[in-house]
Amino acid sequence: MRQPSAWLDGVGHSFRVGPAEMPKGDANEVIIKNHSIAINPIDWKLRDLGWLIQTWPMVLGCDGAGVVVDVGSDVHHVKKGDRVIGHAVSLMSQNPKNVAFQRYVAVETAKVAKIPDSLSFNEACVSPLALDTAGTGLFSDRDQGYLALEWPTLLPKTSDKKPIIYGGSSSVGTVGIQLAAATEAYVVAVASPKNFDLCRSCGVHEVFDHNDPLVIDRVVQTVKAAKPTDFVGILDAVSEEESFKIVVAMIEKLGSGNLTTVLAGPKDIPSHSKTSCIEGINNIADPLWADLIAPALEEGKLKCLPEPYVIGRGLESVEKGCLTNKKGVSTKKLVIELE
Secondary structure, three states, X not given: OEEEEXXXXXXXXXXXXXXXXXXXXXXXXXXXXXXXXXXXHHHHHHHHHOOOXXXXXXXXOOEEEXXXXXXXXXXXXXXXXXXXXXXXOHHHHOOHHHOOOEOEEEEEHHHEEEOOOOOOHHHHOOOHHHHHHHHHHHHOOHHHOOOOOOOOOOOOOOOOEEEEEEOOOOHHHHHHHHHHHHOOOOOEEEEOHHHHHHHHHOOOOEEEEXXXXXXXXXHHHHHHHXXXXXXXXXXXXXXXXXXXXXXXXXXXXXXXXXXXXXXXOOOOOOOOOOEEEOOOOOOOOHHHHHHOHHHHHHOOOOOOOOEEEEEEEOHHHHHHHHHHHHHOOOOEEEEEEOO
């Protein structure tokens, strides 16, 4: 039996829809019938540059939401018929069955979570990759250049930590703010003024304008004055030359803290700081999937943000979605409906 998939034949090619084998799940995998998929910058960057892809042609895609149609023998937290989100990690497996840009996908059980009926597939599919990316940056070890916050819970707790989230209105930024806030850390964000309310809705304590000429001094002053004592560092969810100038200067003036980035980081950082580049394809954030995501979504304590913008219907829209994402999209995440 075959299914439609969005294939890439090589570096720089356009996506084409063609047949692929129906996925057969392993004991620890869930087969999901995708209803909605989301576009991430990594998708068009892989298309343009061919990073990490070992064999062509290849299918891409990380984010999906749909209905469980089969589960492996070692899967116990979801069942057939459940509405779920899943983070497809084909770059780890190099297997086309583990990708989101197709009708049916096999996802490792550790990266699948149930979603409530109140959440549409379009809304839900924006979050999987961002959850793993933000989770890795926030909760991995400090001696490896990450921020090492305590793991978040649904119960009240206390924290003496202070992180900064640069790019607070992005997909990774909004998730990062929410996860950091769930640890009761004192969270400071940097974003565009038009997105301040979005950042505040995620739980940020203070948010500053990235275009303000005094943004570095304002953030540093706020972080130093905040009651918690431990400035852990900055999660740069933008990770471009302009953001590097700002975040490195902040760390220099604060005199402590690590810098974790979503793309290759700056070459020069203060000697007191360590830097790390987040690879969102790993098992570091699996405890979030196991213990937090489903109940937090059910209770409304975790929001799937930014809001979806439906760029098209059907896998034929993947190419359009990647081209549009490459041009830049603010406070929305591009989504394609498959059903």
